[in-house]
Amino acid sequence: MGVEVVRKIRSSGALLALFLLFICAFFGYPLAMLVYGTFRSGQPGTEGSFGLAGIVDAYGDPATWETLWASVIYAVAVQSIGIIGGFIFAWISMRTKTPAGKAITPVMVTIFAIPTLFFAISWGMMTSPTGLLTQFFGVSADGSPRLDAYSWAGLIIVSGLKAISVMYLLLLGPVRALNRSLEEAALLSGANRVRLFLDVNIPILLPTLSGLAILGFVNSLGQLDVALILGVPAAIYVFPTQIYDFLATTPIRYDSASALALLLIAVIYILVAIRSKAIGNRNFITVTGKAFRIEKEEIGRWKWVGFSLFTGYVGVALVLPLLQLIIGSFQPVLGVSGFTFRHYIGLFESSKVVQALENTLIMGVVGGLFATILAVLITYVALRSKSRWAQVPELIVWAVVAVPGIVLALAITWAYLSIPGLKSLYGSIWIVLIALVIVVTPIAQRATSGPVGQLGVELEESARICGASAPRMLLTIVVPLIGPTFLASWFITGVMAAGSLDIPILLSSAKTETVSLLVYNYYTQLGNGSTAAALLLLLLALLAVGGGLLMAIGALFKKANERRTTRRGRLVDTATPTDTFDPALSKALEADNDPTTLRRVPTSVSK
């Protein structure tokens, strides 16, 4: 990304056209190939004939429609839990003085960052005959655990607990931006708290809430991990597992899988269209200048209700699963009491594990980096180019946000196996990486578009007027302004790419397995649950180290800045009385070019 590039984009259409072409090929082409695949029999890249066999096969089966119905119920239930829980916690943390209120956001970020795989597997362990929850709830008369995660209830609870953290992070901003004077006006009109909430807060948040509900619903419809680990063993199928089933069991039916995937995408787009038709662009959330107080409220005894809700959530969603995994990883065989380091030692002795760790690191670091660069470029081009076409990439990326990982992996298979030259990519780490970048770019786009979109062109122009060359301007103005956002987005998308299961499960070969995939394989196919637990914990530890490292770097930078600022303040103080040339002053001014001392644009993590 460079100013030179952007200037050329402005002047000549050629570069913009090239960029557009790349975006269309990278994001759009695989989806088009999915449609192609629906009407074609045989495997991608092999001989086949065109026909409706796939569609007839997929939709002629009544089980498909049952699966669709099941998926909808599942998604609605999960998102109801997510939105209600997320809203309650966002309210507690933003609006009330509740003990430990400050801990809510870090905990939610942690739960959000942990791969879904972790929750599914540890809940599976917790409700096994010797699991923590079974010890608490006991077993029923026939010897099966009273609470079984391998069930509809388990599926919904596990996905719902994770959805709470996602919805919390998405609702934090809107809840904070609620205009308090609207509430005060209602109070003074004689409305009590309940009326106020129903008459003012809920209607005002409705456009936001409904948007998030659709987004979450779409997300749940396409979520593979939990359904695969907890649903399939109990013969519960939802759409993504059904698609996976078509592809993983012989005879492999690519056309039927593609037909199902298309239906899923169609359902998703119809929902989005209905919502935008019904609500349009109404947005009631207004931030006002004065009279806008962010003071938190004393809620008396209610604060203990809030506190116990939060601790309860942390216990069930984070502490218990972690505890179970730790216990499980030390058991000789999962579920059998005893203590051994064997599984951990085994991990480090296995070349497979080392290879997977390496792959996962590449996926996270490179995938997150590419996705963020792409997202920033797309926003920046849309912001600076005067061509109408410059908005198209943004639209294409928005269209991808609705495509589930498993569907995208299938689309990528069609796209890259059908073209002889690209075929060689299949089986390499690049194909997995490409799919991951496509999936997480919309997230990066959401995370960066705010700060990047707000880059006023006058900030850049004034730097040029002040005598900075284009690269210098980029380095001293643009990079410092969007740098923190860039890093935050890189981290989020990197964690998501590293924890993904649905993409590697279809696209990885034996050599390009990721840790998630390996964990899944250990847990299900090899029946070695304890190794899976140990490997998951290792992955978590690495993620925690990565996150901790980033935070430490951030803290160091901040400290260095503060020190520099105070030092410079002193320099300027002593320098002002003299009119003559002062070497110390000129040095201080020169240091002003240091990007790290500029004001930070707040980074937003919302998607």
Added chain:
Amino acid sequence: MAHVSIESLEKKYSPKAPAAVESLDLEIKEGEFLTLLGPSGCGKTTTLRCVAGLERPTGGRVSIGGKVVDDPAHRTHIAPDKRDIGMVFQSYALWPHMSVASNVAYPLKMRKIGIDERARRVREALDMVGLSEYSSRMATDLSGGQQQRVALARALVATPQLLLFDEPLSNLDARLRQDMRSELREMHKRVGTTSIYVTHDQEEAVSLSTRIVLLNKGAIEQVGSPREIYWHPVSHFVADFVGYDNFIEGTVVGADQYGVKVLLEGTEMRLVCPPRNDVHEGQRVDVAVRSSSVILGPPAADKPNAFEGLITDVMYLGDDFIYELQLGPHKVTVSIRTAEVANIWPTGAPKVGDTISGAISPDSLACLPALHANVPAMA
């Protein structure tokens, strides 16, 4: 309608922070239009919000219509929705998801007034602010001035016993502000509801109120009629705030029931100021002068408080000419209406370097206890 009494009101936002309002006493009579005036951070909004119940006082007592609504010492706090108050906010605070009519109807709905009666009163209230044809529009589709009228209608519609205004005009442009000001005056004349109005604009305060309370740093600086505040400020702070723009240091050389004589520092000039019984001979004082109340040129002859000054600068501001005069060590700015200049000096206005005569009517002066080191208004 109700009277409001505030007794030693105190509000601290946190135990360690300095009080936003410190021991404030105020009696507001029935039907009065009282303005809390002061710069930002003086505690005026905090006081208003305490009366509304949106803020809980940390000390003192507030009662409305003889009923105690806040008394932290006895753990009394009546919720805002139980106080029967109407309030107009600076940001209008109209609910964006409701139409104009439903916004206005909301207080009636909360008071469980029947639907027919409700419709009638909403129509009346909207008629009063001249917006009846907008009743079915969404509230936020209106312009700023219209939105504030809707907010006013909403505050009035339930005929509350007390009306509160939190800088209602400061989001409007100058022209609209004037229109709304006269509308507010009209409204108060008609309904006569006890009103408390918060503003930092002295013109607004003077033109609307029956009484003004000038606040500074959470305490009352002066209470009085608009005339008293405007012409008889008791302190440097008040004089500065209501637009006195020249402060000349001097010493009291005589004080009786007819006036205070002040010898200006570094000159032989004496100015007679209105009587004031809390100054004594020999006391150092500041004489506050409004630049617009100085007379220059021939009309100044034979007037009391005559003086001569050297013109050091002349500025033309369109409607006014600003003359900067040197009186001994003091600089005094005088503003003369452009239309007047030709009347005063038919043969040509004075220029920089000329010495001209002038006079200041004693009534337009204020003799204030000196504020030596920092005189913010000298500039």
